[in-house]
Amino acid sequence: MSAVRVVAFVLGLLVLLATTSSVVRTLVVPRALRSRIAQTVQTLVAWGFHRVADRVEELERRDNLLAWVGPITILLLLLSWLVGYLAGYSLLEYATGHPTAEVAIREAGSSLFTLGFASTDSGPLTAVDFAAAITGPLVVGLQVGYLPTLYAAYNRREVEVTSLEARAGNPAWGPEILARHTSVGTLDNLGTLYERWERWAADVSESHTNYPVLVRFRSPDPRRDWLVALLAVADSAAMHLALSPSSPQGEARICVRAAFTCLRDLARSERIAFDPDPSPDSEIALTFAEFAAAADFLIDLGYPAERSIEDAWPHFRGWRVNYESIAYELAERLDSPPALWSGDRHGKRSPEAPFRPVNRQPGGRVDRPRPGE
Numbered sequence: 105m106s107a108v109r110v111v112a113f114v115l116g117l118l119v120l121l122a123t124t125s126s127v128v129r130t131l132v133v134p135r136a137l138r139s140r141i142a143q144t145v146q147t148l149v150a151w152g153f154h155r156v157a158d159r160v161e162e163l164e165r166r167d168n169l170l171a172w173v174g175p176i177t178i179l180l181l182l183l184s185w186l187v188g189y190l191a192g193y194s195l196l197e198y199a200t201g202h203p204t205a206e207v208a209i210r211e212a213g214s215s216l217f218t219l220g221f222a223s224t225d226s227g228p229l230t231a232v233d234f235a236a237a238i239t240g241p242l243v244v245g246l247q248v249g250y251l252p253t254l255y256a257a258y259n260r261r262e263v264e265v266t267s268l269e270a271r272a273g274n275p276a277w278g279p280e281i282l283a284r285h286t287s288v289g290t291l292d293n294l295g296t297l298y299e300r301w302e303r304w305a306a307d308v309s310e311s312h313t314n315y316p317v318l319v320r321f322r323s324p325d326p327r328r329d330w331l332v333a334l335l336a337v338a339d340s341a342a343m344h345l346a347l348s349p350s351s352p353q354g355e356a357r358i359c360v361r362a363a364f365t366c367l368r369d370l371a372r373s374e375r376i377a378f379d380p381d382p383s384p385d386s387e388i389a390l391t392f393a394e395f396a397a398a399a400d401f402l403i404d405l406g407y408p409a410e411r412s413i414e415d416a417w418p419h420f421r422g423w424r425v426n427y428e429s430i431a432y433e434l435a436e437r438l439d440s441p442p443a444l445w446s447g448d449r450h451g452k453r454s455p456e457a458p459f460r461p462v463n464r465q466p467g468g469r470v471d472r473p474r475p476g477e
Contacts, residue, residue, distance in 0.1 A: 109199045116195030123188035131246045136313035149177045167326035174321040182247050193236040200228040216240040257311035264304045265333045273458020275327045275443035278339025279398040280458045286407045298359035301337045305366040313373045329440045335431045338363035342423035346416040347409040364427035371430045384422030397475035
């Protein structure tokens with residue numbers, strides 16, 4: 105029996121150390137440290153919900169279902185930590201004096217959850233009880249303190265995503281940003297938009313790698329999505345650079361770089377493979393025909409294109425190759441709304457063009473529909 109208790113003591117310490125490491129990595133240390141427990145819980149929850157969501161065709165119902173992935177992950181992660189501590193302290197209780205595993209679990213649970221209905225008058229067991237009694241409230245307190253930080257980052261993210269709808273439509277699409285600014289004569293204001301989204305990308309990169317569960321938090325509107333919005337802003341900047349090279353380029357260039365830097369940080373966190381230095385001449389999934397249709401749509405609205413569509417395409421492709429594959433893979437994993445230029449969704453859901461009410465002009469002219477409508 106002594107050998108069994110020694111093994112139980114060592115195993116209990118290992119379980120406690122592993123659980124504590126996960127808690128500290130997830131809730132305490134302000135950097136992107138991986139936790140196997142947190143990663144496993146998030147993966148299993150996402151897998152289960154996505155298997156069910158794949159059977160649902162209606163966008164709203166599917167989004168309502170997937171909206172539970174993030175909150176359920178947080179709850180199950182807390183439960184996993186508590187179960188880990190219960191197992192570790194039960195092993196220590198058994199190793200330091202209890203005759204049966206059942207009695208050890210009962211006393212460890214009484215102490216961990218501060219119920220206090222079971223205790224033993226023994227020095228080693230009392231020490232274990234005290235440690236368990238400290239651990240339970242501490243872990244719950246850390247998790248409660250973690251939630252305001254989490255939801256503050258979510259709120260910052262969603263404010264910009266929501267405000268983009270007036271510029272990019274819903275779901276967001278890069279050429280739509282240029283189209284709406286062209287229609288109202290505010291192309292000169294694009295620099296302000298790109299500056300804001302440069303800071304937004306940096307904020308998302310920092311918060312979503314430190315707290316990976318945020319990646320799974322969806323927007324309140326089923327057709328609004330933070331990843332699709334980032335892709336739309338990056339595409340609009342890349343298209344603006346490609347078609348109008350004499351326009352002020354500083355903000356647009358930095359915005360595209362901030363966007364693909366953010367996506368690469370998220371790719372490392374989500375273990376998505378990518379080429380860190382792709383050739384500008386590499387092929388991309390978006391076709392020239394799709395680009396040409398969008399560029400023709402913009403020119404028809406009065407966008408001041410300086411390059412021909414054929415000449416602009418290599419420049420646009422050279423920018424998009426830096427972020428397209430990561431954005432498409434993330435959108436597939438998260439089942440983001442199927443917007444234009446955002447990749448396939450499980451190979452069966454057609455992309456939606458952003459909604460724009462018909463703008464009837466004097467003389468009976470009606471705005472030309474977007475490509476994809």
